[in-house]
Amino acid sequence: MAAGAKRGVNPESPLGRLIAGPMRPGRLAWIGLRPARHAPLVAAERARITIEAGLVGDHYAGRPGGSRQVTLIQAEDLAAIAGFLGRAEPASPFELRRNLVVEGINLLGLADKRFRVGGVLLEATGGCHPCSRMNEILGDGGYNAVRGRGGLTARVVEGGEIAVGDAVTVETAVTAR
Template identity: 55%
Template sequence: MTSATVPQGLAHLLQQLPQTGRLEWIGIRPARGELMQRCAESTITVGGGLAGDRFKGRADSKRQVTLIQAEHLPVIASLLHRQTVGPELLRRNLVVSGLNLLALKGRQFRVGEVVLEMTGLCHPCSKMETTFGAGGYNAVRGHGGITAKVITGGQIRDGDSVQVLEEPN
């Protein structure tokens, strides 16, 4: 194998994402400083994020929707020496299972009727120390999820599938 074939092989591997995820939890925060509220469904608009969420929306914002992997919740709980950590404590809008969110880098994906595009990592903030106590920030580091912008708005519901969209030809 030559070094010229490795990046091409790696590029191919990075594009392989046949798994379908599942939307496990939807949350909104109605106002600054308020707790997240669970919703069974929500409407998401381009530039506006989730209906009822405190995010007021800008068309150019890279943080219109935040997502976290359900599989990371027990990891965070373990690092905090807790039995469980509820998604509402992590202040993310959507909890997804069955799909590695980091594999969505630079890609568009569908959640229910909505098309999102990953825009970056969702790093923890200092509020994790307030929520979880000393070490809360570091427990969430590397497990904070991703940010996304809305490409196509629509409805989402608990249980909706989450699928990467094929690259345009």
């Protein structure tokens, strides 16, 4: 399916061509593993991702083909979330509980697409919406501060190793079904 087709945009229209157009590569800035539900995240410099387990060492492991095998958020959104809360410093990836923090690429542009993080091929499956714990973790207004900036969920198409500093790129001419 062509980029934008899910949303009813004709891929041959000017808007469809813009949506399918090139994107500047981004960079993997942070990796976090959630060893158990509600457990503190563990930061990692490298990680292994498999089709069967998703992000190895994360509590969502063991759900082959699941739509939430990997969660991503933009570093730029961490600063915006903090701004909505009146904080001077960006929100911490530990607070948002996403697996991967990327920078320099707009995650909204990856919706309905396949993309690479290093050598791993992921498929965007939807938005990663905030949970009710955001008020508990970030304080009053935390849930609303994250709304629209929670990132993406993805499934693993091709596994491999990732490391902080890896490129994040759109997979050319291949889009999610």
